Amino acid sequence: xxxxxxxxxxxxxxxxxxxxxxxxxxxxxxxxxxxxxxxxxxxxxxxxxxxxxxxxxxxxxxxxxxxxxxxxxxxxxxxxxxxxxxxxxxxxxxxxxxxxxxxxxxxxxxxxxxxxxxxxxxxxxxxxxxxxxxxxxxxxxxxxxxxxxxxxxxxxxxxxxxxxxxxxxxxxxxxxxxxxxxxxxxxxxxxxxxxxxxxxxxxxxxxxxxxxxxxxxxxxxxxxxxxxxxxxxxxxxxxxxxxxxxxxxxxxxxxxxxxxxxxxxxxxxxxxxxxxxxxxxxxxxxxxxxxxxxxxxxxxxxxxxxxxxxxxx
Amino acid sequence: xxxxxxxxxxxxxxxxxxxxxxxxxxxxxxxxxxxxxxxxxxxxxxxxxxxxxxxxxxxxxxxxxxxxxxxxxxxxxxxxxxxxxxxxxxxxxxxxxxxxxxxxxxxxxxxxxxxxxxxxxxxxxxxxxxxxxxxxxxxxxxxxxxxxxxxxxxxxxxxxxxxxxxxxxxxxx
Numbered sequence: 001x002x003x004x005x006x007x008x009x010x011x012x013x014x015x016x017x018x019x020x021x022x023x024x025x026x027x028x029x030x031x032x033x034x035x036x037x038x039x040x041x042x043x044x045x046x047x048x049x050x051x052x053x054x055x056x057x058x059x060x061x062x063x064x065x066x067x068x069x070x071x072x073x074x075x076x077x078x079x080x081x082x083x084x085x086x087x088x089x090x091x092x093x094x095x096x097x098x099x100x101x102x103x104x105x106x107x108x109x110x111x112x113x114x115x116x117x118x119x120x121x122x123x124x125x126x127x128x129x130x131x132x133x134x135x136x137x138x139x140x141x142x143x144x145x146x147x148x149x150x151x152x153x154x155x156x157x158x159x160x161x162x163x164x165x166x167x168x169x170x171x172x173x174x175x176x177x178x179x180x181x182x183x184x185x186x187x188x189x190x191x192x193x194x195x196x197x198x199x200x201x202x203x204x205x206x207x208x209x210x211x212x213x214x215x216x217x218x219x220x221x222x223x224x225x226x227x228x229x230x231x232x233x234x235x236x237x238x239x240x241x242x243x244x245x246x247x248x249x250x251x252x253x254x255x256x257x258x259x260x261x262x263x264x265x266x267x268x269x270x271x272x273x274x275x276x277x278x279x280x281x282x283x284x285x286x287x288x289x290x291x292x293x294x295x296x297x298x299x300x301x302x303x304x305x306x307x308x309x310x311x312x313x
Numbered sequence: 314x315x316x317x318x319x320x321x322x323x324x325x326x327x328x329x330x331x332x333x334x335x336x337x338x339x340x341x342x343x344x345x346x347x348x349x350x351x352x353x354x355x356x357x358x359x360x361x362x363x364x365x366x367x368x369x370x371x372x373x374x375x376x377x378x379x380x381x382x383x384x385x386x387x388x389x390x391x392x393x394x395x396x397x398x399x400x401x402x403x404x405x406x407x408x409x410x411x412x413x414x415x416x417x418x419x420x421x422x423x424x425x426x427x428x429x430x431x432x433x434x435x436x437x438x439x440x441x442x443x444x445x446x447x448x449x450x451x452x453x454x455x456x457x458x459x460x461x462x463x464x465x466x467x468x469x470x471x472x473x474x475x476x477x478x479x480x481x482x483x484x485x486x
Contacts, residue, residue: 112360252350284352
């Protein structure tokens with residue numbers, strides 16, 4: 001037994017190292033898979049699709065901002081259902097933006113115009129809502145994005161209040177951080193938020209940078225500046241993180257997506273201005289199906305959704 | 314002195330103008346806005362402009378850097394609120410273009426374009442286009458649809474002037 005132990009341990013160590021190596025694969029690039037949509041208001045069409053989110057089954061939810069509705073698709077782009085119309089009642093929208101789906105299969109939709117977050121089940125049945133216009137705790141002035149963390153806390157970007165607010169899953173206010181400015185730790189019209197482990201990542205859109213905070217709101221790191229080169233942005237307006245802690249940033253006016261490692265080191269980019277497959281006209285949001293290595297991008301100006309596959313090295 | 318006179322004229326108009334043509338109205342306003350870069354700011358500006366009294370519909374054209382506002386039937390858009398709202402939303406207001414139906418009048422010798430709604434009137438720039446319109450009207454008080462440029466000149470140390478309307482196109486109804 002004792003003599004066999006080293007061989008046994010070596011076998012498991014080798015297996016673990018192989019698994020770790022596989023799970024930390026390098027990203028060689030992304031390839032275009034499919035696209036769907038097109039300008040219009042019929043089911044499956046879009047007018048300014050601005051937000052994209054996925055549920056656990058891989059269904060795709062789109063905030064169809066110009067049509068003031070949410071549309072739900074299968075992962076291959078097959079239309080499943082839609083809900084919403086212009087207004088401020090339950091199930092009505094005034095510019096739904098960067099939505100999110102919780103692990104409890106609830107769809108959280110922030111609304112710019114109505115200064116609230118509405119919550120629906122996966123078929124569009126209204127569940128509850130919170131928020132009103134203002135700058136106090138729990139109030140919003142153009143909430144632009146929602147992120148639900150592993151602990152069920154809901155992070156909301158508050159565009160005109162230049163802050164991030166954090167709520168319990170039912171909408172009870174917990175904390176806030178951020179204030180208007182350009183210095184390290186300040187925010188200037190934030191448009192998206194995500195988490196990488198315990199770190200909070202903010203798309204600090206009009207500072208043209210990504211900022212990383214701890215859970216208390218203390219700034220930890222920042223990268224990016226205005227420009228067109230790698231690691232530069234022209235409105236960094238959406239953010240997503242994959243299983244390998246790579247951070248994908250939607251670079252609105254440069255019509256591309258840039259990918260970084262967890263420390264903010266540039267890895268690659270994809271997309272350029274245009275309307276062909278793999279090209280963008282002002283992309284606005286990104287969602288990642290980590291299990292399948294699939295990336296969805298809301299191609300706002302082309303009124304469509306594009307689907308990409310990660311290529312491993 | 315000229316500044317004071319214009320301001321007095323505007324105040325007089327607000328409080329004393331009484332005979333308003335029933336079908337006259339500001340139909341649409343177009344405003345150039347610098348700094349419109351993405352839907353987040355476009356939707357934000359749309360939200361702020363909708364809060365202005367008299368605004369029925371706002372359309373923001375990000376690529377053109379243009380905003381159009383349509384007026385509610387029951388009241389004209391409070392044009393004086395446009396520039397402050399655009400500035401507060403983080404943008405730079407540019408040229409304002411007006412499409413409105415109203416009547417040409419005069420107050421204390423100054424040509425005026427009178428529109429119904431919340432006692433609204435504009436001082437008309439007295440140029441060749443205005444003279445041409447005046448000649449065609451030949452003293453008749455007919456409704457006129459005017460497309461024109463609005464400018465607000467505010468010399469340092471003075472209150473804001475009333476908007477001056479430069480008539481670009483017109484159609485006598």
